Amino acid sequence: MVNTMIDAALEIERLIRYALDAGLIERWDVVPVRNSLMELLRVTEPAASDPPDDGSSLSEILNRLLDLAAGAGLIEQDTAAHRDLFDTKIMGLLMPRQSEVVRRFRAAASVSIEKATDDFYRLARVSNYIRTDRAAKDLHWKTPSRYGDVDITINLAKPEKDPKDIAAAGCRESEAYPKCLLCLENAGYAGREDYPARQNLRFIPVTLGGEQWFMQYSPYAYYNEHCIVFSREHRPMKLTTQTLGDLLDFTEQFPHYFIGVNADLPIVGGSILSHDHFQGGRYVFPMERAPVAKVLRHGGFPGIRAGVIKWPMTVIRIAGKDRSELRAMATHILEQWKRYEDPDAGILAYSAVNGEKTPHNTVTPICRKNGSGEFEMDMVLRNNRASPEHPYGIFHPHAELHHIKKENIGLIEVMGLAVLPGRLNEEIRAIESFLEGRSAFDESAIGEDDPLAKHIPWIKDMLGRFGTDKARGTARKIIEDEVGRIFIRVLEDAGVFKSDDAGEKALLRCLEHMQFQVK
Numbered sequence: 001m002v003n004t005m006i007d008a009a010l011e012i013e014r015l016i017r018y019a020l021d022a023g024l025i026e027r028w029d030v031v032p033v034r035n036s037l038m039e040l041l042r043v044t045e046p047a048a049s050d051p052p053d054d055g056s057s058l059s060e061i062l063n064r065l066l067d068l069a070a071g072a073g074l075i076e077q078d079t080a081a082h083r084d085l086f087d088t089k090i091m092g093l094l095m096p097r098q099s100e101v102v103r104r105f106r107a108a109a110s111v112s113i114e115k116a117t118d119d120f121y122r123l124a125r126v127s128n129y130i131r132t133d134r135a136a137k138d139l140h141w142k143t144p145s146r147y148g149d150v151d152i153t154i155n156l157a158k159p160e161k162d163p164k165d166i167a168a169a170g171c172r173e174s175e176a177y178p179k180c181l182l183c184l185e186n187a188g189y190a191g192r193e194d195y196p197a198r199q200n201l202r203f204i205p206v207t208l209g210g211e212q213w214f215m216q217y218s219p220y221a222y223y224n225e226h227c228i229v230f231s232r233e234h235r236p237m238k239l240t241t242q243t244l245g246d247l248l249d250f251t252e253q254f255p256h257y258f259i260g261v262n263a264d265l266p267i268v269g270g271s272i273l274s275h276d277h278f279q280g281g282r283y284v285f286p287m288e289r290a291p292v293a294k295v296l297r298h299g300g301f302p303g304i305r306a307g308v309i310k311w312p313m314t315v316i317r318i319a320g321k322d323r324s325e326l327r328a329m330a331t332h333i334l335e336q337w338k339r340y341e342d343p344d345a346g347i348l349a350y351s352a353v354n355g356e357k358t359p360h361n362t363v364t365p366i367c368r369k370n371g372s373g374e375f376e377m378d379m380v381l382r383n384n385r386a387s388p389e390h391p392y393g394i395f396h397p398h399a400e401l402h403h404i405k406k407e408n409i410g411l412i413e414v415m416g417l418a419v420l421p422g423r424l425n426e427e428i429r430a431i432e433s434f435l436e437g438r439s440a441f442d443e444s445a446i447g448e449d450d451p452l453a454k455h456i457p458w459i460k461d462m463l464g465r466f467g468t469d470k471a472r473g474t475a476r477k478i479i480e481d482e483v484g485r486i487f488i489r490v491l492e493d494a495g496v497f498k499s500d501d502a503g504e505k506a507l508l509r510c511l512e513h514m515q516f517q518v519k
Contacts, residue, residue, distance in 0.1 A: 008068045009047040012037045014061050015090070017053070022126040024094045036093045041069060058126075059133040062087045085197045089190065091128045092199025098187060101202040114256050117282075120204060121225050124217040127200040131157070135221045139425065143484020147311055147416075150286050152484050156422040157220060182230045182275040184214060206253065208246040218279070222412055222419055225282040229259065230275060237264040237273050239362055241331040247278065247367040248323050248375060257282055260366035262411045267384040267393040268362065268494070270410035279411055286416030287311055287378065288368070295519040296511065301329040306516065309378070312491035312499070313414060314507065319376040326375050330365065333379045336514045337361050345506035346394055347383055347496060360385045364414050380414050381496050381510075397490040403454040404486045409494040418487040427451050428479050431459055435475035437468040458482075 016034060019025045025033055034046060056064075066087055070078040075086050096104075101123065109116035124130045139154040178185040181196075184203070191197030196219075203214040212232040217225070229250060243261055250259045259280035262270030270279075292307035296316070304320040306329070316333055320326045338361045341349050350357050364380040385394045397405050405413075405420060412419055430452055433439040441463060446452050452459070466478055492498065497507040511518060 008041050008043045008065065008072075009038070009045065010051040011061055011065050011068065012041065012043065013047045013051050014054075014056060015065070015094075017050075018058055018061060019094045024096070024123075024126060033093060037090065040074075040090065040093065041065065042072060042074060057133065058128060059131075062090065062128070065090060081193055085191050085193075087128070088197035088199050092188070092197075095127060095200055095202065096123075098202055102204060105204050113254060117225065117254070117257070120202075121217060123202065127202075129198075129200045129202075130217060130219055130221045132221075141480050141484075143481055143487070145484065145488045147488070148286055148289055150484055150487060151417040152420065152480070152487060153222065153418065154420045154422060154424050154428075155220065155222065156425060179234045180272065180275045182228065182272060182277050183234050184230075184232060206250070208249045209242055211246075213246075223281055223283040223285075223417060225257070227257065227280050228277055229280060230277040233276070234274070235276050237262065237269060237276055239264040239334070239365075241327065241334070244327050244330045244334070244365060244367075244377070247365060247377070248327055250278065250280065251367045251369060251375060252323070254280070255369045258285075258288070258366060258368040260364065260411045260415070263362045263364045263382045263384075265359065265362050265382070265384045267386065267396050267408060268364070268382040269384075269408060271408065287315065287366075287414065290315075292317060296516040297519055298329065298332075298514075298516050300332070300515065301325055304329045308507070308511075312488055313495040314381045314497045316379045316381070317376065318379065319370055319372075319374045321374055323375055326377060330377050330379060333514060334363055334365075337363060337379075337381055337510075340510060340513055342506055342509060345497065345503070345509075346385065347506075347510075348385060351385070364411055366411070366415065382494075383496050395494050395496055397493050400457070401486055401490055401493065403458060404483060405490045409490065413487075413491070414494075416491075418484075418490070420483070420487075423451065424483075427455060428476075428483075431455065431462070431479060432472075432475045434459060434463060435466060435468060435470045435478060436472055437470075441468075 012034060015037065016025070016030055019033065020030070038044070038046065066075070066083045069075050069086060075082050101120070105116050105120055108119055125132055134157050137156050141152050142149045143152060178189060186198040187201045187203055189198045201216060203216045206213045206215050206229060213229055214232065215227055215229045217227050220226070239261065247259050247261065257280045259278050261278045264273070266273065287309070290309040290311045293310040294308040296306040296308065298304070298306060303322050303325050304318050306316060306318045309315045309317050318326060318329050338359065339349050340361060341347055347361070349361050350359055352358070360383050362382050362384070364382055366378045366380070368376050370376040383395050386392065387394055390396065390398060392399070392406070396409065404424070405418065430439070434441045441459060443456055443460070446456060462478065462482060470478065497503045497510065508518065
């Protein structure tokens with residue numbers, strides 16, 4: 001026990017040294033922070049001397065403290081969930097107060113908004129709110145396509161969600177505290193076994209459309225400076241002209257960030273529908289690089305440039321200097337699309353469910369400043385109808401693609417970044433061994449509960465085209481490219497107007513309905 005306490009005291013000093021170097025604390029914070037850490041870890045005496053600098057990373061220091069805490073019975077159960085709760089509690093003792101974070105942000109923003117977000121993002125990383133050691137293990141690659149390169153990532157941290165569960169959660173009123181993962185009350189929250197701790201979460205107040213909103217960073221960091229902007233009020237997602245104005249407000253205040261909002265309907269929305277929020281960041285997505293394929297004009301909005309871009313989903317891009325005119329055009333597109341119907345193209349605006357009129361059409365809007373300094377907004381047309389043939393959604397990845405992507409196609413995927421489930425990491429390794437000939441593929445030996453069962457048609461197709469004698473790196477590249485091609489098909493399934501002759505004609509009918517002239 002004595003040695004354990006000495007070891008813990010030394011690790012506390014290593015953690016304090018890290019916090020000083022990272023700027024989490026300052027010189028005069030050391031004594032009270034040390035005492036708080038000693039109390040949490042049941043250490044009665046500080047270390048007699050500074051430990052040698054062994055180059056340990058934050059995750060290594062925390063893991064040693066967690067091992068010591070588990071050995072001393074300070075962690076309820078030595079599981080991943082309970083260890084995460086405890087190390088977040090440790091980091092919470094090193095965090096500046098919320099008011100200090102806001103004060104620093106505003107002081108930096110008075111000089112440069114980019115400096116302010118740089119500092120705030122750094123805080124999210126050095127505080128372990130963004131677990132950079134885990135994010136570094138995620139897999140990333142690019143796949144070429146006729147729409148340009150698309151980005152693929154296999155995220156090892158976030159669990160896969162079923163679209164039907166997402167829809168049910170969006171309709172359910174939570175009685176827990178906090179009500180959801182996007183509520184303001186998460187900041188400083190201790191967490192529980194089924195809910196993450198957030199003692200190291202901080203936020204920045206932002207005013208949008210005269211309302212109080214807040215900005216924080218995503219703990220999953222799917223891309224650079226991945227931020228979440230959420231309303232103070234816990235209210236369901238609802239996309240209106242006010243939403244479009246809020247996006248423009250944010251873009252004016254943070255011109256170096258894009259900002260977008262998931263569609264507000266099940267199937268085509270994001271993973272959280274119960275709390276109004278946006279997602280943004282400092283990243284150029286493949287969709288932003290897509291060229292205009294059809295130039296459009298609208299007599300009612302002479303100052304706005306418009307066009308349909310070359311992309312697997314149907315996207316109308318509008319751009320101009322005048323915020324008010326751009327918002328008016330975006331509102332026009334939204335309102336026209338919400339009530340648009342074309343049964344021959346499978347587009348119905350409403351259906352009757354239990355005697356109520358249920359809407360099906362909405363948009364996924366993304367706003368940014370373009371290279372010319374104009375406000376630019378991409379309006380992605382969405383429809384969430386389902387059918388007996390496609391119960392998860394007519395304009396959703398079809399069943400034959402669910403082995404790769406079954407979740408909702410939200411804002412991030414729409415823009416060309418596939419966020420794929422962590423299960424694929426091990427499944428791809430097994431498939432790789434078949435292509436290399438290290439393992440023999442025997443369909444009869446794969447039971448229905450085997451993780452590879454859902455991939456059988458895909459495996460057979462690849463083996464038929466590529467054989468079983470590929471070098472290790474070659475096999476991996478083949479699979480990555482095939483995953484990328486499936487992601488393109490996922491986006492094409494989600495697109496309301498297809499790129500064939502019938503889809504082209506249907507798109508022109510829709511544009512005519514919106515009073516666009518195609519140049």
